[in-house]
Amino acid sequence: MQRKPSRRAPAGWWRTNQALGLGIAIAVAVLFAYLWQQDWYHREQRDGFILGFFPGLGLAAMLVTALALTLDRWRHTVVEEIATLDWRDLLWAVVLSAAALSLYALMEPLGMLLPIALFLALMMLLLGLRPWYLAAGLAAAIALIILAVFTLLGIRLPGAFLPLLI
Amino acid sequence: MFQPDAFIEALYLVLNWNTLMWLTIGVFVGVGLGAIPGLTTSTGVALMLPLTFTLDITGALGLVIGLYKGALFGGSISAISFATPGAPDSAATVFDGYRMTQKGQGRKALLTSLYSSVTADSLSDVLVILIAPMMALAALQFGPAERTWLMVVAIALLGALSGKHVAKGLFAAAIGLYIGTIGSDPMGGASRNTFGLAWLRDGISLVPLIIGLFAMSRMLEQAVELIHESRLGHKVERKMNDLFSNKEDTLTFREYLSNWREMSIGLGVGSFVGMLPGLGATVASFLAYGIAKRLLPHKRLGTGVMGGVAAAESGNNATAGPTLVPLLAFGIPGSATAALIGGALLLQGITPSPRMFELHADVIYALFTILILANLFNLVIGRGFAFFYAKLGGLPKPVLVPTIMVLAVIGSFATQGNPYDVGVMLFFGFVGFFMRRFGIPEAPLIITFLIAPMLEESMRRAVLISGGDWLGGLLNSPLSLILMGLAVLVLVLSYRMRFSERLEAMAHEQDSQGAADDDATR
Structure with missing residues (x-):
């Protein structure tokens, strides 16, 4: 590192x-x-x-x-x-865990697609993927693929696909 | 012991489109996961566990075992292609594999890796099929006292051999023992150790614990590393063109056979190491490589020869089947991956134990059949797509890490639809992050967590049978005494002999010798 x-x-x-x-x-x-x-x-x-x-x-x-x-x-x-560990590493681990928890918390009110795509895009940007539109495009595509695969397999999901949809 | 009806039933269960499809998916995904640096076999199996909940038993076993075997071979692809092993299991393959790529023999190295992996894996599976039932038969004669001491020996071995530091391995095992008691008393059913939280009455769920420790913690670690890096990953010199070149020589049957000594060493070492709790594929591959190098000096292992790849790869792949022997024979997982496979069985309502051979003989035969079939699938998929998988190694981590974090969140929820499971997963993700930072291995934790209820039950039964007399209950036979002595011996020897340090020194020795050879060649 x-x-x-x-x-x-x-x-x-x-x-x-x-x-x-x-x-x-x-x-x-x-x-x-x-x-x-x-x-x-x-x-x-x-x-x-x-x-x-x-x-x-x-x-x-x-x-x-x-x-x-x-x-x-x-x-x-x-x-x-x-x-090589410093307090910022621990802080980042806490922040990232909190981000993952927020992702879950937002799935029910906002539907799954939006929070997943948002989480992926922000994380990709944070981790260094550029340009921003590549991160946004990839995030949307991956979110769609994940949801499609999980729905096809009949796996229980934490929220609906889109907001207000059951 | 052999039950023909159960065997026919097992064939019927395995040889159908559903199981074969999940086996194919398992191998296909496994080789890919193995080829991506930073994703280990355990991470892959952990992420797939929630999916097994929706499958039947053979589909679940096909997926998990296929993924396991595929990932073991897959690790060598990136090791050979650009000197970055997909997982630590393939680190020894870099010594000769990457040098062969530099010499323009990358295709030959990949094929040597594939064929030696499949050969050693298949033969070690045959060994499992022969040994496991005999050991289970012997284990059935054990009383509660012997079972207790057997588990203590396994914990001692795990602690002694899992990491570089014995106390840290044992500490991880102790954490597993403690969190295994959260929930309710396995004999009386009374609630205990729940910190006043009603949702903990059923105990810590296996799936979020596994996903947290093996997937989330690693992603947190990689994300923190990526945040610190000023540029995207470090650039590795890649000579991928050689792998795709049609001009290059392929591997002939004669060349494959010329590595029989290295493969035999790998098979022997891998099978033995695989059966011992705590060691695992990384140790097996370094040991097999080191022994082959010493026994076969004329082969000049370490200078970019097929034999080095064959020894390392047959060594790590030969652990795949034998690592299941302690799980099937005694109900004690010998490695993290065996614990995850045990977890998949538990999710299907089957408790791994020697009684499985009586109660679920069809599942045992199905498992054996899947072990063998997975090798064929590995061969076909590896042969057809290895060169495609080599490109997967270049997948950017900023895309991979958040994707796996999303899968971890959804996967931990999916098994039971319990929101608290997401919290448990994140908690253990954080715990795993700490453990990795402090050099504490995760495998002993998960293994003792799985065996904690069995250990408690056996110990209480042994004491109960003897009317509350601890000594009379736990040391009531020569075998109990021998097993207790063995546990003490393992702990004393592991402290005195610094076994893990020696293995690490051996790995460094191989590495520095390889570097010296490189300098000499230049």
């Missing part, structure tokens, strides 16, 4: 496996404390097991492996992908 040198963050301690393990361990401990306070956790079943035993076992396994990350021989290692 090509990046400008100024964007590259330094590989500090917080990018090491040890920091990752510690962060996870804290999060798992908080989750465990939350579960422990729930009534269902301590409810005994007919076979003698409490209801929270297996969720607790899963969390215990997560905690042990997270602690192993902080102590094992690779604890000072910085994974290549983490060395």
Whole structure:
């Protein structure tokens, strides 16, 4: 991945496996404390097991492996992908996930064709496809193809084809 | 054990237009997906899972297995055409395949890849057909304690072999174990671990989880990379003209046969590696290539020879069938793709387990038939369209990434018509993005998620049978003790021997040797 040198963050301690393990361990401990306070956790079943035993076992396994990350021989290692990660990458991942959620939310009121075509066109432009009319044309064509294929296959779709159509 | 009636029923189920059509579509789409860099087999199968919901069992198996096998071969097309493997499974093919293209032997390299892939795949499928029923028969004798320890061994192997870092592999497995408990208690049915959300009472649905982890997360990652890039992708030197040139030599039968040693090594290594949980096709292809290079020094693998392509491709394709052995024999998927195929079976109401051979013998025979038929389809479609697929590798990512994101949104909704599934998919897409960034493998998560209810049930039954005595219940036979010892041994050895690091070092060694050979040639 090509990046400008100024964007590259330094590989500090917080990018090491040890920091990752510690962060996870804290999060798992908080989750465990939350579960422990729930009534269902301590409810005994007919076979003698409490209801929270297996969720607790899963969390215990997560905690042990997270602690192993902080102590094992690779604890000072910085994974290549983490060395170049900055907060903007995370922000973009959130924005893109939100965009996908908005796409779904708009499917019911606006019908499927318009939101899909709009999402595709905007994403193509964001990801660098030029000129704009190529992105718009491709977006419309792909949206039509996707809807046609899914409709032909009889797959349940989140909205109607066009607004106000059932 | 062999049931002729079930076999005839299976032939009837498979040899009809509907199944054959879905098998053709699966292979056709699979080779294309494999040829596009950035789209892996798992992504393709994950996106197709919602579609299997609308098909009958053989159509679903035809689509998924066809796609899997097609994608395994498809990865070599872009590896040979422009040194960019469609998936990591084909990375070892670049060493000789791309050098052959540079020497003007691209067509020969592609045909070598196709024929060695299909040969190794077919022979390994025969091995599966022979081994899986015997192993299932043995597995039927296991009690709950042995089943519990067998699953623990599988989780240990997955953690130890899935990634570069043992603790990260095991951490992924632990996440799967935890989220597998969300929903309701598998024995009593009481609601648990739902965070007060009523829609979580049925647990996390498999399809949105798989699509999120294997498709959405990768698209998020690629989209973020594309946003950072100043220009569209990096330019790779392509010598595509050679592939389409009619002047070029094709592969003769004698040349194909001359690679029998490399194909045998690939077959042996791939079949063995495929059966072990956690390793997968990438490791198999590098191992087969490395072993062939050491055992056959006179063949000068790494300098752009057919043998290198044959070893790497037969190695990765020979894992296709054997990766299903743990799934069919024990109900434990050995790889991400096996987990996805297990998911397709679950969506059809069939739980993969050794009892499948008794309860659904027709489905087992149908699966075996589809495994073999998929190779023939792969051969025909690969032979006819490989040169067309080579162009697919150039499909711009800014078009591909948003299209797959749309498919992921629609696909996660389509299975159950549940709006929350879209949210679950996006959540796990984000989780998968993080995991990939932190170098945590996704495969152990999905595999333990699938086996978590079985593990819980077996463990509780074992303790229940012994009247609440944990030690007596879980360590009640020599086999239980052996399996427990094996799990401990795997974990200790994987930490001490740094197996994953060695494999990576081997891959780098091949790469740097290849580069040195190039410099020497110049």
